[in-house]
Amino acid sequence: MNKQKTYNYIESLIFHNEIPIIVLKEWEIIIHVLREINLLAACYFRLEAEDKLTLLPLFALKHMKSAAVYSSRQSEQVIFESKLLQKILDDKDIHAVFLKGASYTLRKSRNSKGRVYSDIDLLVKKNDISKAETSLEKHAWRTKKVSEYDNNYYREWSHEIPPMFNIHRGTVLDLHHNILLPISGREVNVELLIENCQSIDGGYTVLGFAATILHSIVHLIINEDVSNGYRDILDITTLIKENDSPEFWQEITLLSSKLGFNNELYLALSLSKKYANLTVPNNVLMGLSEQINNSKLNFLLNYVYFFALQPHSPAVQTLKHKIAISIVYILGHLQKMPLKILVPHLLTKSFFSIRDQIFGKHHFDK
Amino acid sequence: MYIDIGEYLFRVDKAPNIVINNLKLMYDDAFSGFSHSPADFSVSLSHDSLLRRFVKPQVTFYLGNNSPFKPLPASQSYPVMEWGMNWCIAATDFNRLIVHAAVLVKNNKAIIFPATPGSGKSTLSAYFALSGWKLYSDEMAIIDLDTLKVMPLFRPVCLKNQSISLVKEWFPQSIFTGIAKDTQKGDVAHLKINNFAEFKTFSPVDVVAIVFPKYQKNTKTEPYMINKSTGFEKLAANSFNYNILGRKGFDGIQRLIEKTQQVEINYNDLSDVDNLLTSEFTL
Numbered sequence: 341m342n343k344q345k346t347y348n349y350i351e352s353l354i355f356h357n358e359i360p361i362i363v364l365k366e367w368e369i370i371i372h373v374l375r376e377i378n379l380l381a382a383c384y385f386r387l388e389a390e391d392k393l394t395l396l397p398l399f400a401l402k403h404m405k406s407a408a409v410y411s412s413r414q415s416e417q418v419i420f421e422s423k424l425l426q427k428i429l430d431d432k433d434i435h436a437v438f439l440k441g442a443s444y445t446l447r448k449s450r451n452s453k454g455r456v457y458s459d460i461d462l463l464v465k466k467n468d469i470s471k472a473e474t475s476l477e478k479h480a481w482r483t484k485k486v487s488e489y490d491n492n493y494y495r496e497w498s499h500e501i502p503p504m505f506n507i508h509r510g511t512v513l514d515l516h517h518n519i520l521l522p523i524s525g526r527e528v529n530v531e532l533l534i535e536n537c538q539s540i541d542g543g544y545t546v547l548g549f550a551a552t553i554l555h556s557i558v559h560l561i562i563n564e565d566v567s568n569g570y571r572d573i574l575d576i577t578t579l580i581k582e583n584d585s586p587e588f589w590q591e592i593t594l595l596s597s598k599l600g601f602n603n604e605l606y607l608a609l610s611l612s613k614k615y616a617n618l619t620v621p622n623n624v625l626m627g628l629s630e631q632i633n634n635s636k637l638n639f640l641l642n643y644v645y646f647f648a649l650q651p652h653s654p655a656v657q658t659l660k661h662k663i664a665i666s667i668v669y670i671l672g673h674l675q676k677m678p679l680k681i682l683v684p685h686l687l688t689k690s691f692f693s694i695r696d697q698i699f700g701k702h703h704f705d706k
Numbered sequence: 707m708y709i710d711i712g713e714y715l716f717r718v719d720k721a722p723n724i725v726i727n728n729l730k731l732m733y734d735d736a737f738s739g740f741s742h743s744p745a746d747f748s749v750s751l752s753h754d755s756l757l758r759r760f761v762k763p764q765v766t767f768y769l770g771n772n773s774p775f776k777p778l779p780a781s782q783s784y785p786v787m788e789w790g791m792n793w794c795i796a797a798t799d800f801n802r803l804i805v806h807a808a809v810l811v812k813n814n815k816a817i818i819f820p821a822t823p824g825s826g827k828s829t830l831s832a833y834f835a836l837s838g839w840k841l842y843s844d845e846m847a848i849i850d851l852d853t854l855k856v857m858p859l860f861r862p863v864c865l866k867n868q869s870i871s872l873v874k875e876w877f878p879q880s881i882f883t884g885i886a887k888d889t890q891k892g893d894v895a896h897l898k899i900n901n902f903a904e905f906k907t908f909s910p911v912d913v914v915a916i917v918f919p920k921y922q923k924n925t926k927t928e929p930y931m932i933n934k935s936t937g938f939e940k941l942a943a944n945s946f947n948y949n950i951l952g953r954k955g956f957d958g959i960q961r962l963i964e965k966t967q968q969v970e971i972n973y974n975d976l977s978d979v980d981n982l983l984t985s986e987f988t989l
Binding site: 399407 | 717742743744745746747748770771772798799800801949950951952954
């Protein structure tokens with residue numbers, strides 16, 4: 341199978357639940373790509389929902405099923421940890437909002453089935469951060485050791501503190517006080533976000549659906565690392581399909597105007613149309629078009645993001661994918677930081693990266 | 707290249723020559739250039755920096771694009787490959803219960819020897835396997851959660867330190883890789899047991915006992931029955947994926963404990979252990 345063909349099969353399997361008609365041997369590459377982009381379990385649950393599991397060859401089924409067992413265990417773990425975290429912070433009168441993966445699981449949205457996590461993301465008000473950190477430390481959460489450079493980066497410029505982990509269970513927690521770096525100059529009015537929160541079963545607070553989707557979009561587009569980009573587009577399209585209504589579209593466009601994310605919304609919706617045939621009401625895209633620089637965004641869309649977000653796997657990637665990923669790496673940084681901070685930051689990072697290429701990645705580990 | 711270990715098929719995309727040569731030696735016909743079946747894993751072993759190819763060379767194990775371990779000295783390439791393969795199985799197979807253990811079979815009955823510290827698991831595997839038992843695994847027991855049968859794996863035995871010379875002394879004809887010195891487990895060498903053709907006649911079998919051996923210098927070989935709850939705890943503690951399987955894992959271990967006997971054996975002579983188990987379980 342050539343790369344384009346492999347990609348086409350992956351796209352129709354992931355976004356349209358279409359099982360490729362291929363010989364058994366060719367499933368090898370499909371399963372390996374799905375494993376690399378962490379979508380084996382998601383495929384399992386999506387096909388299960390459409391009663392299509394029986395159409396899979398046993399080879400594919402066994403790998404998807406195994407991944408599904410793992411992801412189910414992870415969502416149990418997320419629910420367990422969230423309960424404890426909620427209690428710890430509640431006791432100190434800290435209002436915490438569950439973001440991203442954890443919020444999908446807690447609100448049981450369709451995209452949470454089969455999703456795998458690396459951490460739990462929580463948003464608290466900025467002046468609650470150190471109180472939250474201290475009370476978490478009393479309950480076996482510790483801050484991960486990061487290099488001095490990275491620690492300063494987090495504390496001075498970032499919208500989150502260095503990741504914390506639970507010393508008993510190893511679960512990782514990201515504590516945010518904003519959804520974007522303050523230094524990007526696009527720091528979000530957190531009060532406005534918290535106004536858009538909703539309370540769900542179990543007493544947890546999560547962002548409203550429109551805000552959840554917008555956050556997912558902002559996190560995807562204003563980011564130098566898009567290695568999970570394909571998964572993120574699946575999240576976004578699944579969430580939108582679950583909430584598709586005129587009110588929803590009104591809400592998300594209003595919120596994106598208020599917060600200044602029209603470019604990002606336009607890009608993500610167009611990408612979702614391209615990959616997943618997502619139906620976006622015409623007036624939404626037209627409305628957005630009037631407020632943005634169309635030609636620049638369409639170039640980014642068609643020549644950069646369209647390739648950069650495709651599965652990060654050698655089985656589908658060609659040179660144009662790699663170039664697109666490098667452009668996104670620079671764009672993502674540029675969007676986050678002004679040049680006077682970005683240039684020294686990238687120089688430091690590339691110094692370490694060149695050093696690692698010469699000596700091997702872990703030569704200087706302590 | 708492909709490695710067929712029975713339950714799993716590995717595709718090897720890249721590996722240093724020394725690894726390829728050892729794979730040929732250890733896996734004979736199971737190591738081949740083509741396979742009609744889809745591979746479960748695509749793995750490779752590569753030098754991760756230009757300088758490191760020449761100065762203190764290091765290798766990194768990859769499953770697809772991901773490397774689960776830090777790079778290790780190139781002199782340990784072959785053990786890194788074997789350990790990487792173990793990792794692939796333990797980190798991705800949640801369809802069966804997987805226990806860190808040796809599995810030996812006689813008369814179509816399997817005994818599981820969990821890898822408790824001081825058990826001398828691998829020495830025991832090598833001794834038994836070269837004394838008439840069938841080696842189903844030196845490292846992991848793959849247990850079907852429905853039938854509770856244990857599956858055969860086609861893998862060499864990984865011997866450490868003094869065990870290497872002991873086994874060479876006991877069985878001078880045995881086939882070994884070279885010794886990789888100073889690995890995280892000390893000096894390591896791999897030992898071939900079966901031919902692939904012999905292995906292909908092995909099939910899943912029932913488990914009759916879970917045995918926790920304990921090597922002691924001056925002791926008479928003596929078995930102690932242990933109670934079921936201790937047996938459960940010890941088996942669960944040695945399972946790679948018990949905590950992921952949840953209820954299914956709990957039920958599986960419970961059923962396995964109910965239908966088998968759990969024995970602790972203090973020994974200093976493996977042939978006594980062999981005789982004891984053979985008569986105790988009419989093997």
